[in-house]
Amino acid sequence: MKTKEINIKKSILQREHLKKCVHSIKYKVLLLAILGINACTDFVEIDPPKNTLVAETVFEDSETVESALANVYVKMRDDGMVSGNFGLGLLMGSYSDELDYYNSFVEYSRIYNHGVINSSSTALEWWTHAYNIIYAVNDIIIGLDQTQSLSTAEINEYKGQALFVRAFIHSLLVGMYGDVPYITTTDYLKNNTVGRMSEAEVYAHVIDDLIDAIDLLGEDYVVSERVIPNRWVAKALLARIYLYTENWGLAETTASQVLDGFELEPDVANVFLKESSEAIWQFKPDDYPDNNANEASWLIIRMIPGNYYAVTDELLSSFEEGDQRLEHWISSFTSESDEEITLYYAHKYKEAFYTTELSLEYTIVFRLAEQYLIRAEARAQLENISGAQQDLNVIRNRAGLANTTAAGKADLLDAILQERRVELFTEQGHRWFDLKRMGKASEVLAPIKTNWKDTDVLFPIPLNEIELNPNLEPQNPGY
Structure with missing residues (x-):
């Protein structure tokens, strides 16, 4: 640990020089070709979609619905905000204080440097991708309401999944863009002229959809792996939304229910393996048996220059001495040049595509540690100091750290x-x-x-969307 901490301090002095020169160097990124492959047929071991996801669809058999839902999960895994391919984890990591960006793509540089404009390709891509997903699940809901061929249990299961996805995607949209439309129909005449709802209204709809989803979904995973949302996944999101909307009592209660259903992975080195006991919902890689989580291919540094992202000095210096997460979730690469530049990178996912005979890691979307921290924050807000300390200590102790010394409410929240x-x-x-x-x-x-x-607390409503539908005005401040 001490050697690693000394190297971290040394690397801080090397970075400024690298940041000044790296953007002038041109090189090819072969991984783009690899990650461009779209293979989804075995995502949940069922056939590709049979329907075209139009409003007139009526589902006549369970395989059709399962295939349509599988297509939704594949699209979420490979593109958009939730994806490991330049989704929230990467781009908002660089937008905040987690990641430095070292490549030369203009759009990603703008995000890193807080130069996002109203014609941002990322803002447009995330917006349109999200509403395409929402349209797809709305179509599934409508089809399920029309079908006469499925059992009540099947309809409940599939509708619960669709409602969860609709709530989840809207929760991300409101977090990124503020006031947004909450879409519950496939009627293009209505959708093309819809206006924006207040954040409070959007969150109210999210909560309603999640409560309905929880009533419909079962507790068991419908396949052998944790890749299809069930009641626990919907509750995990509901606990988060209650926290975000400052409904502390329900955040504590809902997180407690989730915590009762899972076990925290005892070893931090195993948290991001596909068999992790604390995984609540994961995205399974595509149908190549040796694929792993998308994130690793963009975060692991193999050459300097040539990487995309490195962990910021601010994040590195925030780890306490003896924190096993620094040891297991952060790694480094040192160049072979005379300057021996060292960069540190997020190494939660160890394996990139095609590096193992079998997939070892799936992208984790929800995991149990977040629920402990949700409940800790809710308890602190409710003045339950000992309960908040207890939850915080579970996570600290797992990382090899002593119990927290924070005692008062304000100190505990920090x-x-x-x-x-x-x-x-x-x-x-x-x-x-x-x-x-x-x-x-x-x-x-x-x-x-x-x-x-x-004003950077919100992304812009995409200019293209406002031009198509003026009811989306006014534009967010600053754009």
Whole structure:
């Protein structure tokens, strides 16, 4: 540990030189070709979609619905906000204080440097991808309401999954864009003229959909792996939404229910393996048996220059001495040049594509550690100091750290935010959403992001979408 900490301090001095020169160097990234392959047929070991996802679809057999839902999960895994391919974990990691960006793509540089514009390709891609997913699950819901061929149990299961996805995607949209439409129909005449709802209204709809999904879904996973959402997954998201909307009592209660259904992975080295006991929902890689989570291919550094992202000095210095997460979830690469530049990178996922005979790691979307931290924060807000300390200590002790010394409510909330930082870094944009919801984005980012503006707490509504539907106006401030 001491050698690693000395190397971290040394690497900080080397980075400024690298940042000045790396963008002028041109090179090819072969992984783009690899990650461009779209193979989804074995995502849940069923046939490709039989329907075309149009409003008139009526599902006549369970395989059709399962295939349509599988297609939704594949699209979420491979593209958009939830994906490991330039989704929230990567891009909002660089937008916040987790990742430095070292490549030369203009769009990703703008995100890293807080120069996002209203014609941002990422803002447009995430928006359109999200609403395409929402359209697809709305079509499934409508088809299930029309079918006469499926059993009540089948309809409940499939509708519960669709409602969960609709709630999940809307929860990300409202987090990124603020006021957004909540779409529940496939009627293009209505959807093309819809206006934006307030954040409070959107979250209310998210909660309603999740409550309905929980009533419909079962507790068991419908396949042998944790790749299809069930009641626990919907409850995990509901606990998060209750936290985000400051409904502390329900956040504590709902997180407790999830915590009762799973076990925390005891060894931090095994948390991101596909068999991890704390995984609640994962994305399975495509149908090549040796594929692993997408994130590793973009985060693991193999050459300098030539990488995309490295862990920031701010994140490195935030780990306490003896924290096993620094040892197991952060790694480094040193160049062979005379300067011997060292960069540190997120190494939660160890294996990139085609590096193992069988898949070892799936992308984790929800895991149990977040639920402990949700309940800790809710308990702190409710003045349950000992309960908050207990939950915080579960995560700290698993990482090899002593119990927290935070005692008062304010100190505990700061300690929980810090623990979320070192526990959930580069996962699904958690750090960014935490800074935003706690009102700390300007305080933390203004000193390290030269282009930071207070209005950067929201992405722009895509200009293309406003031109197509003026009811989406007004544009978010700052764009």
